[in-house]
Amino acid sequence: MASVLPTLHYTSPDDPLAAPLVEELGREYDERYGLNDGIPSSAELSRYPAELFQPSHGGAFLLLLVDGQAVAGGAFKRVDDDTVEVKRVWTHSEHRRRGYARLVMAELEIEAARRGNRTVVLTTGARQPEAVALYLSLGYQPLFDLTGDLEEISYLGFSKSL
Numbered sequence: 001m002a003s004v005l006p007t008l009h010y011t012s013p014d015d016p017l018a019a020p021l022v023e024e025l026g027r028e029y030d031e032r033y034g035l036n037d038g039i040p041s042s043a044e045l046s047r048y049p050a051e052l053f054q055p056s057h058g059g060a061f062l063l064l065l066v067d068g069q070a071v072a073g074g075a076f077k078r079v080d081d082d083t084v085e086v087k088r089v090w091t092h093s094e095h096r097r098r099g100y101a102r103l104v105m106a107e108l109e110i111e112a113a114r115r116g117n118r119t120v121v122l123t124t125g126a127r128q129p130e131a132v133a134l135y136l137s138l139g140y141q142p143l144f145d146l147t148g149d150l151e152e153i154s155y156l157g158f159s160k161s162l
Contacts, residue, residue: 004066004067006064006065006066006071006072006100006103007064007065007066008062008063008064008065008103008107009062009063009064009065009070010060010061010062010063010111011061011062011063012050012053012054012061013050013053013061013075013088014050015061015063017063017065017068017069017070018061018063018070018073020069020070020092021063021070021071021072021073021090021092022045022088022090024090024092024093025042025045025088025090026040026042026045027042028090028093029041029042029044029045030042032125032127032128033125033127045088048077048087052077052078053075053076053077053087057077057078058077058078058084058115059075059076059077059078059084060075060076060108060111060112061073061075062074062075062104062107062108062111064100064103064104066095070092071091071092071094071095071100072089072090072091072092072095072100072101072103072104073088073089073090073104074086074087074088074089074090074101074104074105074108075087075088075108076108076111076112076120079121082116082117082118082119083117083118083119083120083121084112084117084119084120084121085120085121085122085123086105086108086120086121086122087122089101089104089105089108089122089131091104101134102134102138105134105138108120109160109162112162113162117162118161118162119159119160119161119162120140120159120160120162121143121157121158121159121160122135122140122157122158123155123156123157123158124156124158125154125155125156126150126151126153126154126156127151132150132156135158138160139160140158140159140160141158141159141160142156142157142158143156143157143158143159144156144157
């Protein structure tokens with residue numbers, strides 16, 4: 001039986017196809033980080049309005065589909081004329097260790113460069129070591145001391161020139 005190749009689908013954060021992926025990301029945030037000043041960590045997902053991830057605002061929202069189902073995704077929003085910030089890169093727990101996050105990141109970088117951006121920045125949390133490893137393996141430069149106490153640093157910033 002042949003495996004189904006993933007397809008790329010640019011859409012919006014409020015696309016029903018994205019809902020299961022975003023819901024699982026929210027649950028994972030809450031499990032890993034708990035409450036922040038009494039607010040569930042998943043509230044981070046509603047921090048930015050959906051339109052910031054639309055091309056008309058310099059953004060993009062990407063889903064990686066297998067058999068029409070979202071298995072991974074990510075987005076970026078414009079920071080300035082030369083820079084985008086990658087957000088919400090996520091692979092559904094049932095589809096990990098297949099290189100999908102790498103495909104999402106590669107496509108987001110290609111799209112950002114196609115639009116004339118020269119830099120990608122992103123932030124991940126101290127309790128996401130798999131994300132830190134991914135970004136380092138993709139050539140992102142840490143904007144923090146890798147030998148420091150990551151819990152104390154908390155928000156781990158990265159940058160990459162395109």
